[in-house]
Amino acid sequence: MxxxxxxxxxxxxxxxxxxxxxxxxxxxxxxxxxxxxxxxxxxxxxxxxTSEAARAEALRQGFPCPYCQEVVRHGATVCPHCQRDLPPTPAVKRV
Known part of the structure; x- marks a missing residue:
């Protein structure tokens, strides 16, 4: 026991x-x-x-490409899927 x-x-x-x-x-x-x-x-x-962990998770998840809707990492200037230029990345909300 x-x-x-x-x-x-x-x-x-x-x-x-x-x-x-x-x-x-x-x-x-x-x-x-x-x-x-x-x-x-x-x-x-x-x-x-923690706020660092939440920010790292948000950066890892990325955002959808406005052209092909595939997830792209923050800071990318070209979509790795459709090879189109991306607009400036949306700001990551700080927690």
């Missing part, structure tokens, strides 16, 4: 750390997973990302 509880606690620790890493809050995820277990996982799931 104790082995199962410890195994579930270790799994909760890694899940909380992974969620924290994805949201740019890895130290918080490690601490919450270590001390609170699955409650820490729930808290990490509800906590928002």
């Amino acid at each position: 104790i082995v199962i509880v410890l195994l579930l606690w270790v799994v909760a620790f890694f899940v909380a750390a992974w969620i924290g890493y994805k949201k740019g809050r890895q130290p918080l995820g490690i601490v919450l997973g270590l001390f609170l277990g699955w409650v820490g996982v729930l808290i990490m799931a509800l906590v928002g990302p």
